[in-house]
Amino acid sequence: MTTTIHVRGLTKRYGEVQAVGGLDLDIHTGEVFAILGPNGAGKSTTVEILEGYRKRDAGEVSVLGVDPGQATTAWRARVGIVLQTANDAAELTVRETVRHFARYYPDSKDPDEVIDKVGLSEKAGARIRQLSGGQRRRVDVALGIVGRPELLFLDEPTTGFDPEARRQFWDLIRSLSAEGTTIVLTTHYLDEAEALADRVAVIAKGRIVAEGTPGTLGGRATASARVTWADGHAETDTPTALVRTLADKYDGEIPGLQVVRPSLEDIYLDLIGDAQ
Amino acid sequence: MTATLTIGLARASLETKLFFRQRDAVIFTFSFPIILLVLFGSIFEGDLEGTGITVAQLYSAGLIGAGVMGVAFQNLAIGIAIDRDDGTLKRLAGTPMPRAAYFVGKLVSSLVLSAIEVALLLAVAVLLFDLELPTDVTRWATLVWVLTLGLAGAALLGIAVSSLPRNAKSAAAVVSMPYVLLQFISGVYIPFTELPSWLNDVAALFPLKWMCQGLRSVFLGDAGAALELTGSYELPKVALVLGLWLVGGLVLCLATFRWTNRGES
Numbered sequence: 001m002t003t004t005i006h007v008r009g010l011t012k013r014y015g016e017v018q019a020v021g022g023l024d025l026d027i028h029t030g031e032v033f034a035i036l037g038p039n040g041a042g043k044s045t046t047v048e049i050l051e052g053y054r055k056r057d058a059g060e061v062s063v064l065g066v067d068p069g070q071a072t073t074a075w076r077a078r079v080g081i082v083l084q085t086a087n088d089a090a091e092l093t094v095r096e097t098v099r100h101f102a103r104y105y106p107d108s109k110d111p112d113e114v115i116d117k118v119g120l121s122e123k124a125g126a127r128i129r130q131l132s133g134g135q136r137r138r139v140d141v142a143l144g145i146v147g148r149p150e151l152l153f154l155d156e157p158t159t160g161f162d163p164e165a166r167r168q169f170w171d172l173i174r175s176l177s178a179e180g181t182t183i184v185l186t187t188h189y190l191d192e193a194e195a196l197a198d199r200v201a202v203i204a205k206g207r208i209v210a211e212g213t214p215g216t217l218g219g220r221a222t223a224s225a226r227v228t229w230a231d232g233h234a235e236t237d238t239p240t241a242l243v244r245t246l247a248d249k250y251d252g253e254i255p256g257l258q259v260v261r262p263s264l265e266d267i268y269l270d271l272i273g274d275a276q
Numbered sequence: 277m278t279a280t281l282t283i284g285l286a287r288a289s290l291e292t293k294l295f296f297r298q299r300d301a302v303i304f305t306f307s308f309p310i311i312l313l314v315l316f317g318s319i320f321e322g323d324l325e326g327t328g329i330t331v332a333q334l335y336s337a338g339l340i341g342a343g344v345m346g347v348a349f350q351n352l353a354i355g356i357a358i359d360r361d362d363g364t365l366k367r368l369a370g371t372p373m374p375r376a377a378y379f380v381g382k383l384v385s386s387l388v389l390s391a392i393e394v395a396l397l398l399a400v401a402v403l404l405f406d407l408e409l410p411t412d413v414t415r416w417a418t419l420v421w422v423l424t425l426g427l428a429g430a431a432l433l434g435i436a437v438s439s440l441p442r443n444a445k446s447a448a449a450v451v452s453m454p455y456v457l458l459q460f461i462s463g464v465y466i467p468f469t470e471l472p473s474w475l476n477d478v479a480a481l482f483p484l485k486w487m488c489q490g491l492r493s494v495f496l497g498d499a500g501a502a503l504e505l506t507g508s509y510e511l512p513k514v515a516l517v518l519g520l521w522l523v524g525g526l527v528l529c530l531a532t533f534r535w536t537n538r539g540e541s
Contacts, residue, residue, distance in 0.1 A: 051370060052370075053366070053369070053370070053536075073372040073374065074372070076370065076371060076372040077372040079370075081367075081370040083363060083366060083367060083370070087362045087363060088359070088362045088363050088364035088367060089294070089364065091294050091297035091298060092290070092293070092294065092297075096290075096293075100286065100287075100290055101371065103282075103283060103286055104283065104371045104372050104373040105371075105372060106372075127297075143367070147371070147372070
């Protein structure tokens with residue numbers, strides 16, 4: 001397994017505020033990695049250092065084998081960035097914009113194919129100003145991937161989307177991942193992380209407080225389950241045994257049966273709570 | 277280097293296209309000096325101290341300078357402040373675009389817009405106010421070098437000033453003030469003979485006064501030289517000061533330019 005992003009002891013201060021305090025992180029080639037954390041936890045600062053936008057105070061950072069603090073044009077051509085807020089180029093059409101950005105890259109994809117891939121073929125001739133929020137974000141993704149990046153950063157890509165647009169967006173991310181692109185995603189939506197990410201890290205107070213697959217994060221897989229039925233409820237580490245006992249007792253269907261493991265959101269809120 | 281130039285020219289065409297698609301900005305940027313020219317030319321009639329030069333001709337020369345500065349300084353500085361605010365600059369900084377290509381794009385599109393502005397102002401001045409176009413090659417050559425140097429200096433100053441406003445909303449106010457002040461002290465609206473000498477000294481520090489002086493040499497001819505403070509158009513000095521601004525503006529740009537809003541880096 002090769003490593004695309006390698007971080008050790010990353011530190012960044014803004015005046016008196018310690019934004020990132022000794023953060024370690026490894027992101028493997030080809031995986032979808034989600035970074036979760038409350039606002040002000042150091043999430044954006046960390047990602048912007050990885051993207052080469054901000055200087056760090058201390059620590060060791062390598063992205064695609066290069067220190068992003070010394071980013072070169074050649075390195076930029078291998079990295080795609082989809083920013084959180086961009087309202088630029090409103091009076092250009094989708095096609096004009098994607099074609100123009102394709103010129104920046106040595107080995108760009110065909111602009112029309114990219115537009116098709118993000119599902120905007122019908123809007124290719126429309127001015128960006130006329131697009132909906134979700135379509136606008138698809139343009140951002142198109143600009144992020146037109147240079148055929150090995151690594152793609154997505155900063156809270158589906159904020160403000162309706163549920164259907166989010167599902168479509170997720171399909172787009174999955175298809176990029178299937179092509180082998182390493183994807184680093186920051187998000188506030190835990191269901192999004194669960195749906196897309198191979199691995200998840202939770203940042204709080206400038207450090208990683210938990211890291212793992214969405215299913216095992218923070219001991220989720222081994223946490224006790226809550227079993228509820230018509231006449232009672234119980235917390236148990238062996239829900240299957242309990243359900244078997246209940247099934248015998250009721251001799252068939254158990255009325256009102258529910259078996260619930262803690263959701264990613266429960267685990268996340270616990271982790272954030274502990275860190276504060 | 278070639279990549280910077282080709283991408284820079286592609287950006288220039290994109291920037292020019294963007295400008296013309298914002299119809300309100302197009303109308304106001306181009307019409308402002310034209311309206312002023314028509315206004316002043318109609319209000320102040322008559323000759324200047326028996327030189328055979330009309331006030332309208334004097335204003336034509338001044339407003340061409342102001343018009344070029346409006347495009348190259350004001351429009352450019354506000355445009356960059358908006359680019360910084362709406363994510364254009366941040367997005368570009370994240371691509372392999374050579375950073376110099378952004379400035380090539382801005383300068384070349386300012387050059388195109390300025391050329392259109394000058395042509396419009398000249399047409400109005402010739403048609404309505406009997407401005408005589410130069411007949412000899414030397415004067416045309418002077419027009420070209422004064423405008424080119426003046427535009428480049430004003431544009432670099434515009435790029436430097438674009439870092440002053442905190443965001444796009446304050447940009448128009450922050451950028452317009454120095455532009456309007458410079459017009460008043462640089463002999464565009466008020467004859468410099470009516471200004472106290474210290475104000476003339478202040479104006480002499482900035483490129484607009486020198487650009488207008490060079491333009492007067494082109495359009496008012498030898499008869500107008502007597503109206504200058506020193507009795508001469510001082511063309512070598514015009515070239516020197518505009519050239520110094522070019523160098524100084526470049527240094528200032530490199531030292532102050534920010535790719536993000538203040539407090540974001």
